[in-house]
Amino acid sequence: HWVILGHSERRWVFGETDELIGQKCAHALENGLGVIACIGEKLDEREAGITEKVINAQTKHFADNIKDWSKVVLAYEPVWAIGTGKTASPAQAQDVHDKLRQWVKANVSEAVANSVRIIYGGSVTGGTCKELGGMKDVDGFLVGGAALKPEFVDIINAKQ
Template sequence: MRRKLAAGNWKMNGLRAALSEIEALAPKAAAAPGCDVLICPPATLIAPAVTAATGSEVMIGGQDCHAEASGAHTGDISGLMLRDAGASHVILGHSERREDHGERSEDVHAKVEAAWNADLIAIICVGESLDQREAQNTLDIVGAQMSLSIPDGVTGLNTVIAYEPVWAIGTGKVPTTDQIGEVHDFMRARLERRFGAGVGRSVRLLYGGSVKASNAGEIFRVSNVDGALVGGASLKAAEFGGIIEALAGV
C-alpha cells in the first residue's frame, strides 16, 4: 500500500514567526495516521523547523539542492547540507525552478541522484504550460520530463512524482478531475513500463496546483492521486489541516 502524502511547499515565504504554524499542524498530522505530512520551508528555516516539529508526525524538507555535494557554488545548498539540517525530502524540478532558473530535465536528473546520495527522498515535479495544454501536448511534455528527469534506481522509498500543471499553480485554475486522472494514469503506466509493475506501483504520485481544503476531497478521489504538493494553502495550519483531513478521509 502506498502511504498518502500531503506536502507543503512554502516557496520564498516564512520567517521564524511562521514556525508556530508547524507547531499548530502537529495535532492535525497526528489525527491522520494513514498520511505522511511534510513541510518544505525556505532553507533559512529548515533547522528551526525540524526543532519545531520534534516529537510530531510532521517531516521537514528542502525546496531544491545542488547536483554537487560541495564546492564553489555561492548561494547554493547541497543535499548533504539539507540532510545535516534534519531534512528528509527535497523538491526538485519545480516549474518555478525550470522557468526562473532555466533548469533542464537533465539538471533535475543530476540533482535527484545527489538527493539520493544524501539519503533524501526526491519529489520530482513535472507539468505542462497553458500553451502546451491547449496544443494537446500535455502527455508528450510530461512523458519527456519523466524520461529525462528520473534516473534509473528509482523506488517507492526514494522518489515521489508530483504533477503540477504550470497554468494551475497559484492561479486558482484547477484541471478537471478527468484531466488530472488522465495524466496520473499515464504517469503510473510510464513508471510500470520503465521500472516494472512492482516499482511502478510503489511510487507515490501527487497532484499540485491551486489545491485547497474546499477542492481537495474531489481531487484525492481521482485515480492514482496519492496526495498533493500544496503551495499557498500550506502556509497556514488551519487550511493545510483541512487538506490533510480530506486526504485521510479518502
C-alpha cells in the same frame, strides 16, 4: 529529509533543464535525500495537446537517474494552474496521473508503478482537495500557499 526538484518556478526563473534536474535527482538520492520529482505542462502545451509528451520526457529524465524508487514521489504540477487559482479538474488530474503510472509501468517496472506515490500540486485548496483526493491515482498533494491557511487541515484529511 526531502527535496523538491523540477518545480516550475525553478525551471522558469533559473532556467533549470530536464537534464540538470535529472542530475540533481541522482545527487540527492546518492546523498540520502528523498526526492519529490515535479513534472507538468504549461498552458500552451496543454492546449496543443502535448501534455503526455511533455510529462513523459520530464519523467524520463528523472527515471534515467533513479536506481531505487523507494524514496521518490512524483508530483504532477500543471504549470497553468500554479498560483493562478485554476485547478485541473479531478478527471484531468486522474488522466495525467494514470498516464504517468502507465509510463512508469512500461519504462521502469510494474512493481514501481504500483508503489510510487503520485501527488497533485496545482493550486490545491480546502475546496478542491476532497474531489481530487477521491481520484484513484491521486495519492496526495504538494501544497503551496494553502498550507498557510486554516483550511490546510481539510487538505491534510482529504485522503482519509
